[in-house]
Amino acid sequence: MSMALLVSVVLFVSFFLFIQDQVNNKHRAQLEQIEKIAVNNIDNITVQVENLAKNDLIINSLIDYEQRESYLSVFFQSLKITDSSDIAIGFLNFNAEPIVVKNWTLFEINSDAFSWKPEVFEQGKTNVDVTKQGILIAAPVMYGDMAEGAIVVYVKSLQDVISYSSSLGVQVLVNDEYEVMFSSQPEQLPVGTYISEKKLSGTFSVKSDGRWWRAFSVESLTTAYQDVLQLFVMVFFLLMVVIFATNYSARISAKIASQALKALRDSISEASKGRSPINQPVSKREPSEVVAIKASVNFLLHDLLSTSLSRDRFESVIDSMSEPLLVLDHNFNAVLQNKSMTNFAKEYRVSMPDDINLIFPQETWQDLAAHNKVEIDYSMYGTLTVKPLILEWLLNKYISDGQEIGYVLVASDLTKQKDLLFELKMKNKAIDEASTAIIISDMLNGDQPIVYANRAFFRLTGYDSEEVMGQNCRFLQGPKTSPVKVDLMRKAISNRESLEITLINYRKDKTPFSNSLTLSPIVNDAGLVTHYIGFLHDVTELQRAASYLKQAKNKAVQSAQMKSEFLASMSHEIRTPMNGVIGTLSLMLNEELGEQQREYATVAKDSAQSLLSLINDILDFSKIEAGKLGIEKHELDIESLTRSVYRAFKSEAEAKKLTFNIDLSGVKEAFLIGDGGRLRQVMNNIIGNALKFTTEGEVSVAVETESSNSDGIVICTWHVTDTGIGIKKSRLKSIFESFTQADSSTTREFGGTGLGLSISKQLCQLMGGDITIQSDLGKGSTFSFSAQLGLSDNAHNILFTKLEEPKPFERVNMRALLVEDNMINQMVAKKMLSESGVEIEVAINGAKALERLIANTDKEFDVIFMDCHMPILDGYDATQAIRNGDGGNQYLDIPIIAMTANAMKGDKEKCFAAGMDDYMSKPIDLSLLQNLLTKWQHKIKPE
Amino acid sequence: MRFLFITLISYLLLIISPHSYAKDPYIIGLDADLSAVAKDGGIAIQRGAQIAIEEINAQGGVLGRPLKLVSKDHRGNPARGKHNIKAFAATPNLIAILGGVHTPVVLQELELINQYKIPFLIPWAAGTPIIDNGFEPNYVFRLSIRDEQAGSVLVKEAKAEGHQKVALLLEQTGWGRSNQDSILKASLEQGINVTHVSWFNWRQKSMKNELTRIKESGATAIMLVANAPEGATIVKEILKSPEFKALTVYSHWGIASGQFTESFKPEELLTVNLSVLQTYSFITPTNPLLNNKVLRSYAKKFDKSVTAESIISAPGVAHSYDLIHLLAAAVELGNSVESANIQTSLENIKSFKGLVKEYKPPFSPANHDALMSHDYFMAKYNESGFLVPKTHEEK
Structure with missing residues (x-):
């Protein structure tokens, strides 16, 4: 605030001085102006007078006395030098006696005030006098070099000569006695007033010296300075505003600066304690200089850090090394060691200088001295440890002030490295000696050259290493190589994909072989495919076999097809006459027949039926083989179906005096969907067999149903147990094979084609189930067959019921x-x-x-x-x-x-x-x- | 200052003159243009007077007393002239005033002369009214050109040289005006046509308009009445144009009274048809013995290198020489220095052998002019710039 006050005082003073100067200048300007005007006017008159004096007529008139009267007076009367009336004009002769005059009395009254004659008449010069009494301008009329006369003009008052309007205050022209000769404001300061100090006091006045006078420009102080006052007030106000504003902004920026500096100081103190380099700008408002300072200090710290490392810093540096660092003097005393070395020493319980030989066995010294490095496998020496440990020591001189004062030793642990190397060697050998041909191509260089090929490759292709290395593997391709396959390969490689492909390649001796090629990309850590591994197999033979098999398969398929077609036609052809035979025989048996006739017809019909059954079996078998057997789906009642079959065999069982049981308690769901006919067929087969191969004991049929995991599927399993001859364990499998029976003698004894079980098994399998046997030779067997049947929601099956009941x-x-x-x-x-x-x-x-x-x-x-x-x-x-x-x-x-x-x-x-x-x-x-x-x-x- | 100086010199001269008497000298006042435009003339007058006074004083002066010349310079300014006359009038022992050059000055002085009754001797001022002044008794006696006479001589010359149409170029003064009358009269008498009359002022700088008008008027000759400065201006103007050069200039003697030839190169002047009215030339003296005597005195007193040709303003010298002797003679004749006596005595001189001529008589009660037209002649400037009588050669 005091600053502001001081500033304002200074401003006011300077402003005042400025105004004063301004006013001064203004007045001065006015004085200049008035001077100019006054002098101009007077000069004007003077010039006129001089011109008049030079006029020929005037000169002539001096000589020409007679005639001059006629024109001179008229001329002079008409002369107007100024507008003033208080002016006297005279044409005088050489002794100042008037020749022609105008208003001369005016002059004569005041003529004593002027001394002009010597100058004009004797010196021949124009005389101008400006006094209180008036202005006298006299010019000589020269004839030759001498003044023969004079033109004199007298103006009573300077006031008459000067027309001037002042803009500021009063301007006066005063004579030597400070009497006003001219005043711009005659009312305020009239002519003749004496300008005294007293009069000038209380005013603002400016003085200047003029040609014939002194000039004053006077103004009352108040008017002079009124502008000042006005301006001052305004300026003061503005000043206050400015001061306040600058004060405020200064404070703000000071605050910012001080904040920034404080932050900087904190940063520096933090950094100097070694914690961290100075942090970067806290806020955007941080001045750029502060940022620069921070950067500089950072650099400084960095430099300090790097140049003047103190011991502990140095130690922290060396301690950061993973490699053990050991500095020995010439007596093998440890001068300096890093943490890794300390740990090493601790681990292996060594200390210097005593254990120097443990760390550096005698044998190694020569190498160390000669090459400044040595690789030591400690397991060889058994000195430090029995565990594998291989270190490579590097030796350097320990120099201080240019003197070698010891040894600097740094160890690199090569153990793992060695291990890896060995493993690598092993694997390389494995690859090399693998039976599969392997090549590795470099994908990043040139034409994707082969960088490795194993021995198998050379064996396979007949090339040797020099011929192969660096080449692109396309040298394996040849005339029969399919371009499409090549293209596929190229595409896969360019997409960096793996690929398995079989194509024709050529050996060195140009013989082709079928190459089953597996391409596998190798990706580095950056995700870039650096190499491709190729595995090559000669599958020529395989292919041949495959094609042969294919051919065979085709043939087989063909034959199966032929078979089924044959079957189809055969089926019809065979059945038709059979139909005829059985039909007619049935009809015949419905007729009245004699005993013998009936017997013959019955036998014929039975034979025909057996034949038909056989034919059916054979046809079924063929159908199944040809895949032409269809499993139907229709509503079933498992219980009814099983009972129906049971009833059909009951008489046979009774005839053989066998116990024949049926157990339907395991049936949870009776109404199912499936192929009843085939189920019956299987049941007939199994139960028939059971009865056939049981001479005594019992045969029992049990059914059970089980819901499977899938919705709507029920697994229905029949168990037919007999106490028959049983089956040899070794024959259990082959029993299902076609045309075989458990015993080759079975056919003879029991008959049958041997197709039954096979067909049944296949039927069960077709129905989603299977047949399993449990048997003990001589004791009996249990045949279990199952089928997957759909769940029926229709419990009311009229057809089914109808089928069941022997309704007439x-x-x-x-x-x-x-x-x-x-x-x-x-x-x-x-x-x-x-x-x-x-x-x-x-x-x-x-x-x-x-x-x-x-x-x-x-x-x-x-x-x-x-x-x-x-x-x-x-x-x-x-x-x-x-x-x-x-x-x-x-x-x-x-x-x-x-x-x-x-x-x-x-x-x-x-x-x-x-x-x-x-x-x-x-x-x-x-x-x-x-x-x-x-x-x-x-x-x-x-x- | 100058007056004082001159007075002193004159006084000293008087003192050291061999024939200085104890008695106070008689004063002859000289009022002439001694420093202005006609100073040649003024000085010539002065010198002539001084030679004459010396001779008279060498003879014992007049009435036993020496003569002394007191010179005043009117500078051509009538006001000064008057002032000088007044001063002379108050001078004791003044017996006569020698005045002249110019006519205007003399004319203004006439009143005072008449008032003071001082014998006024005019060796150089041609204005007719100087003598025909109407005053009785007339104290003014002239031995000079009289304009009235001048006019006829100029016109005669012009006519003789074949000019029928002439123009007048006159200074705007009494002198100019007096010449106008006489030339016009003469022209009328001699059957010459005056086509134009032009006036100019003293110190006029340009004469072109006047000359143009003269030329346009059809005049083939100019009758010039001018003093030296104006004459020079006019001739300069003439020299500028071949048109003007065709004009022949017959000039009154005014131009020879001052700095005229100095304004030109001699060869320039020769290209102009200019002839000047003169009354006496030392080259063609009437009285050779006296002529040479005067020349010798002149050479001894004033200019060693003077020749008959080179003597400046010869008429002035000769006229004042003769006038002083005539005055002395008159004083001796009347045996008095009283103005009235001198005046009467001058009128009564029967004959006198002067330098200019033998006067029989010089003056008479009816005629105070000693020289008449038959005494005038025309002169031309020669290659040296000196006036020589235009007598036989040019005719």
Whole structure:
């Protein structure tokens, strides 16, 4: 604040002085101006006077007395030198006597005040006098060199000569006696006033000397300084504002600076204690200078650190080394050692100088001295330790002030290194001697050269090391090498992927071989693929074998295919006559026959049935082999099914006086979905076998169901236990093989093709289960077979129930069209159907059938029995035609029942797909047929 | 200062003169232009007077007393002239005043002369009214050109040289005006056409306008009445233009009274047709013995190298020489220095053998002019810049 006050005082003073100067200048300017004007005016008059004096006319008139009267006075009267009236103009002769004058009395009154004559007449010079009495200007009229006359002008008052308006105060021109001759403000300071000190006191006055006078410019102090006062107030105010503002900003910046400096000081003190280098700027507001200082101090500290290491710092440096550092003097005393060395000494219980030989066995000294380094394997010397320890010691001179005063020894622990080296060596050897050919290519250099190849490679390819190293492995490729494979390789490599590929490569002797190549990229820590390893296998033989096998497989597939086709056709061809035989024999047995006839017919039928069974087995087996056996899915009642089979074998069991049991307690879920026929087949087989191979004891059948983990799947397992002959353990496996029986003698004794079990096993497997045996030779066996069956939610299965109960057949009442090309089948079918109450008409093929159907618009038939395989138009096509309306609109929806010898997988589906409604296989089973008729009767004519 | 000096010198001269008497000398006042534009003339007058006074004093002076010349310089300023006359009038023992150069000064002095009744002898001032002044008795006696006479001589010369149309170029003074009258009159009488009259002022710097108008007026000759400065200006102007050079200038003697030739190179002057009115030339003396005697005295007193040709303002010298002798003669004749006596005696001199001529008589009661037109002649500047009578050669 005092500063401000001081500043303001200084400012005020300087301002005052400034103003004073200004006013002074203004006044001075005015004085200058007035001087200029006054002098100008007077000079003006003077010039006029002089000009007049020089005028020829005037000069002439001095001589020409006579005529001058006429023009001179007129001329002079008209002369106007100034606007003033208080002016006297005279033309005088050489002794100052007037020749022509104007207003001369004015001059004569005052003429005593002036002495001008000597100057004008004697010296011939213009005289100008400015006095209180007025202004006199006299110019000589020269004739030759002498003044012969004079022009004189007298102005009473200076006031008349000067016209001046002052802008500031009063300007006066005063004579030597300080009497005012001219005043710019005559009212304030009139002419004649005496300018005294007293008069000037209380005013601001400026004095200057003029040509003929002194000039004063006077102004009252108040008016002079009033501007000052005004300005001062304003300035003072501004000043205060400025002072305050600068004060404030100064304080702020001081604060910032002091904060920064304080922070800096703290940083420095922190850093100097060795804790850390000075931290970087705390805030953006830190002045750049402070930042610079910090940086400088950092550098300084850094330098200090690096140049003047104190002992403990030095020690901390050497202690940071992992390698033991030991400084010895010439007497092997330890001068200095780092922490690692201390630890080393502690670990191995050595101390210097005593244990010098332990650390440096005598043998090593020569090497150390000669090469300044030595590698010591301490396990060799057994000095320090028995554990593996290999150190490499480096020797340097210990120099102080240029003098060698000892030894500096630094150890590198090579133990691990050595270990690694050994391991590496081992592995290298392994690779080298591996039987697989291995090459390594460098991916980062040039043309991806081979940098390593093992011996197997050389053996495989026939090249040697010089030929291979540095080359790109494409030298292995040749004419038969597939470009596509090469491309794949290239792509994989360029994508740095691994690849397994088999392609043709060539040995050195140009023989090709099939190379199973595995490419594996090696990635370094940075994720960059640096190398590729290639494993090469000569798979030529393998390939050959493979292709041979492929061929064989193809052949086999081909043959299987042929087989199944054969089967398909065979199936039909075989069944048809069989159907005929069995059918007719059945019919015959329904007729009245004599005893002998019945016996022969029965035997014939049984034989035929056995033959059919055999054929079926063989066909089944072939189907299974050909993969053409289909497992159906329909509603089952496991209990009923098992009971049904049980009942079928009961008589046989009784005949053999065997105990025959059934146990259905394990059945939790009875209503399942599966292939009942096949299950029955398996059951027949297993139970049949059990009964067949048991002479005494019992046979029991137990069923159990188990829900599997999968939803809706139930595993159903039958256990058939017998007390039969059992099976040799060694034959247990082979028993399922085709065409084998447990004992080669079994066929002879027990008959059978030997296909049964094999088929059963395969059937079980097809149904998601399997057959297992537990058997003791001579004691008995338990055959367990299982199948995965679906869970049925339909408990009310009419067909099933119907199948179960031996309900007597009721004759139906239907009209049917039988479409069948084979005479025998025709006959058999016709007979069966008509016996069951069906009115039959026959068409010998599909076309004929259509003709017959379309012949009448009436619906003459209720059902059509369609054979599938017929000439001209087979069953499928005929059915489709009927469905299309080719048989007439009335028959669009007529039930069509397929009758086919085909019992292959997909046949049923094919029939339904063609538009048939039901299905019956040949040879026709009467009871099945009757069931079917019953079913359709209900459908056609529901009751 | 100068007056004092001159007075002193004159006084000293008087004292050391061989024939200095105890008696106070008689004063002859000289009022002339001794330092201004016509100082040549003034000095010539003075010198002539001084030679004459010396001779008279050598003979015993007048009435037993020596003569003394007191010179005053009027500088051509009539006011001064008057002042000088007044001063002379108050001078004891003043017997006469020798005045002249210029006519205007003399004219202004006439009143005082008449008032003081001092014999006024004019060796050089041509203004006719000087003599024809109307005063009775007339105290003014002239031995000089009389303008009235001058005019006819100038015109005669012009006519003789084939000019029919002339223009007048005159100074704006009494002198100029007096000449105007006489030239016009003469022109009328002699059948010459005055086409233009131009006036100029003393010290006028440019004469071009005047000359142009003269030329335009169709004049082939100029009748010039000017003093030396103005004459020089005019001739300078003439020299500038071939147009003007064609004009012939017949000049009154004024231009020869001062610094005229000094303004030109001699060859320049020769290119101008200029002739000057003169009354006497030492080259063609009337009285050779006297001529040479005076020349010798002049040479002894004033200028050793003087020649008949080079003597400055010859008329002035000769006129004042003769006038002083005539005065002395008059005083002796009247046996008195009284003004009235001198005046009467001057009128009564029957004959006198002067330098200029033999006067029979010089003056008469009816005629105070001693020289008439038949005494005048025209002169031209020669290659040396001296005036020589334009007599036989040029004709």
